[in-house]
């Protein structure tokens with residue numbers, strides 16, 4: 001499909017663009033009243049994500065409001081553990097839970113490695129969305145990093161300390177590596193399936209990479225994201241950009257830039273000029289406005305956007321984004337302001 005707006009893809013290839021492209025992590029979701037309407041109709045989250053027509057509708061909702069330069073397929077990172085048989089559901093006010101979490105290392109050997117066809121609803125949502133977008137902007141596919149999925153599967157949800165998942169790394173490293181390898185293998189299949197269904201680029205969300213020490217990060221997170229980057233290349237999809245986003249892992253930006261990925265997500269705790277030095281211009285950078293800036297007065301947002309653009313310098317290879325996702329209590333009007341500010345301040 002010929003793209004009418006390919007700024008995001010050109011920036012990922014570090015080509016010069018007439019302005020900086022912008023999209024926002026978790027740009028579809030509860031801060032939009034039109035999302036809450038469809039969400040209520042669906043009843044539960046998995047019905048929404050699992051029904052291609054509804055997933056397509058909420059994927060496009062933010063683009064109807066704001067002139068964003070990319071769409072991201074509406075789904076969740078926990079679809080893979082669900083396809084492995086863990087039984088994902090969302091508990092009101094508590095977040096994700098599994099009917100069958102991993103409580104015993106003996107379960108790990110029995111876990112299947114799902115194929116893309118086992119997640120056919122995601123493939124169908126992507127092909128329908130690409131068709132509906134009709135070349136308006138690229139569609140981004142995504143998955144969770146093996147380490148981030150591992151934490152949810154072992155903790156049975158979110159965690160502040162990662163006590164169970166880290167204890168397993170140290171007490172049962174073999175079983176931990178077996179699970180991480182299975183997750184990496186299924187993620188390769190999943191992301192290739194998304195590319196074949198029409199995704200123009202894929203992003204790996206390593207939301208909890210920053211919970212690990214730099215040494216443990218290399219052993220338990222980076223290594224498996226490397227397996228994903230290599231797996232996609234080895235299957236002949238090396239031209240499709242892969243973006244890695246390890247939140248809180250700025251210490252490891254150099255190592256991340258050496259994986260052969262095309263872009264890196266950057267959180268807001270580092271300036272982009274420093275991130276550029278650490279990555280040596282080998283990859284595009286995506287970020288990195290503090291999402292909480294959206295709670296600030298309008299003129300503050302405008303200046304903060306300009307600061308992020310300035311800290312990258314006026315050079316190719318920047319995709320504007322938040323340093324993490326949108327929150328349900330954020331105001332859509334502030335997003336409109338942000339997107340407008342990016343366009344105004346980055347016009348070349």
Ligand SMILES: Cc1c2[nH]c(c1CCC(=O)O)Cc1[nH]c(c(CCC(=O)O)c1C)Cc1[nH]c(c(CCC(=O)O)c1C)Cc1[nH]c(c(C)c1CCC(=O)O)C2
Nearest residue numbers: 025026027028029072073074075076077095096205207325
């Ligand atoms: C850690 C993580 C998850 N899911 C995701 C991550 C990585 C990104 C990050 O670090 O924020 C990724 C994700 N989840 C969702 C998207 C949609 C695409 C987008 O617009 O960016 C993406 C990219 C939709 C969603 N995924 C979820 C929602 C909210 C569910 C709802 O509408 O009820 C959305 C819009 C559910 C979800 N899924 C997860 C959590 C913690 C929650 C929130 C639970 C809650 O607060 O009730 C796991």
